[in-house]
Amino acid sequence: MSYRLYVRPLPPNAGNGEDSDACLFNWVLYDASGDAQAQGTGDLRSTIEQTLSQNGLEDVLLVGLIPGDEALFCVADIPAKQSRFVNQALPYAVEEQIAQDIESVHLALGLHTQEGYRVAAIDRDRMAQWLELFNGWSHSRLEAIYPDAALLPVTEGGWSVCLAGESAMMASDRGEWLSMQSANLGMFAHTLAAPSPEDVVTEVPVVVYGTESEFDEQQALLGELMAPGLLSVRREGLELMPLELLAHAHHNHLCRPINLCQREFSVKDGKASPLKPWKPLIAVAAVWFVVQVAVEAGMGFYYQQQADDLRQQAMAVYRESFPGDRRTHAGNVRRVVEGQLRTAGSGGPDMDFVTLMKYTGQQYSKVASTGSVTFNSINYSQSRGELVVDVRAETYDRLSALRNGLTGQGLDAKIGSVVNESSGARGRLTVSGG
Known part of the structure; x- marks a missing residue:
């Protein structure tokens, strides 16, 4: 089962690059089914790591949440669709929306909408400090870093607001987010209630999240939100800390945040393989x-x-x-030698008429038993050591079988003067000692 750990640092030491071990965190641990298994407030990193170790958890996905005002929401109108061209044009598309040198800003690309690409911009040095704060935790690996306000549940056509003491997090259905002092929410509400000349005047839905104690303390603020008349305000009570609301919305895909860990700050290379x-x-x-x-x-x-x-x-x-033998090769030398040895063992070195006739008669017996083979005449030359037989058979194959049988015995057998007739084939079989 995979676990996901959401950690949100508390000021004043959050992400300052100094004494990060002394930084305190609110945190919540979710399992794969979306149930919170553990949580804590104001704990050190070592305490959180010890909790993971005690529960035998390894390779937990870590999601770091930074203050919403650390990153700026922008929209980039880029006609290209290929990521390579989009990344090349991105700095030029948002340069006028950022009040600092674009070279010192890290840009993270989000979803593509009708207005354009959603973009998160953060100072490059600050991003490096946040990455250092969240990276390298024991028993876990960094999966993403988000602006905390960007994880608020989306309110279709309106805004989501989460009260957290003196500060408030806000997010719209367009994907933009911001953090501000709770005391300034009334002024912001008047801004929301003033539609542009192109817009049809309708009520803007606003969902306010907070604990019952927050609602009691912010009665005057809630009254300001409802005063303009163009805001439809609905309250949603929280039983625990706002971090659990953010973690729940992210785990259940109720928000569309932009992961800041992209490009040179990507953590994909560190992804553990099973x-x-x-x-x-x-x-x-x-x-x-x-x-x-x-x-x-x-x-x-x-x-x-x-x-x-x-x-x-x-x-x-x-x-x-046998220097004169050109027909024998490595493939049949064994068979030829065995035949010659058998012949030598039977007839000795001299092949006389009786010996040649013996082997020829044996092969004649075998061939004649399967078809018509006839010896018309037999001649023997003692000087050449050859037996010449005028033979007739049904087909040339019978003559060839007779010759092959003699060759297999190690003798030198040849067929010459072959004549194909209507009644069969006729030829001259010459047999010698080889």
Whole structure:
């Protein structure tokens, strides 16, 4: 189950870059189902980290909330849609809305609306201080930094106001936010109640959030909000601190804030991967696999070379003994040698008429049993050691089978003067000792 930790620093040490360990925080811990599991007010960072540790929580998503007046809301009218071109044009599109050198301002891009892109602008040095304050907490990793007022629930067509002591947070449905002194809310209400010449005069809905004690203390203020007559004010009571309202709205997507952790302040590179604890084992396994494949390939190449060398040696020995034989190769040398050995064992070195006739008769018996094969005449030349047989068969395949059988016995058999007739094939079979 994933947890999300919302932390909101308290003044005066919040984000000043000095003695950050002494900074106090209001905080609330939400689980994945949206239930608050723990909260605290005015606690040190070490106390919050200890709470996470005691509950055995790791890799908790941390959301940092900074005062709303630290960041300025702008609208950038940029016709481009590709993020690369939008980021290039962004500084020029909001430069006139910012009262300081644009080079010293960090710009964060939000949603695209009909008016243009929503943009949050914050001083670059201040953003670096806030990032340092929220980054590197034990048992958690920074997910986002938001202006606190931007997390108020959106009131369609109007404004949301949250009372928090002497200050008040405000946000509109256009996405803009601001923080001000509670005493100035009445003057701001008069501004809201004065419509522009283009607008149709209607009541502007305003939802005010606060505890019952806040409402009791701010009776006069609430009276000012309702006085103009063009504001439809509705009160929503809070049982606990305003931070829980902000966390609830963010967790349930009731607001559309702009994450300030973008571009050079992005924290995506620090996002923990679920495979991170296994990375060393994966690396070892990958190295072992590569080494194993290399060894297997090397052994295969080595054995292939050994086999080729043995074949070459065998053919070299055979060529020395039978220099005139050009038909024998490494693929059939074993069969030829075995045939020659059988022949040598049966007939000795001299192939006389009886021996040649013996082997020819044996093959004739095998071939004739499967088809018609006829010997018309038999001649033997003692000087050449050849047996010449005038043979007739149904097809040339029968003649070829007879010759192949003799060759398989290690003899030199050839068929010549082949004549294909209507009754079959006729040829001259010449057999010698090889």
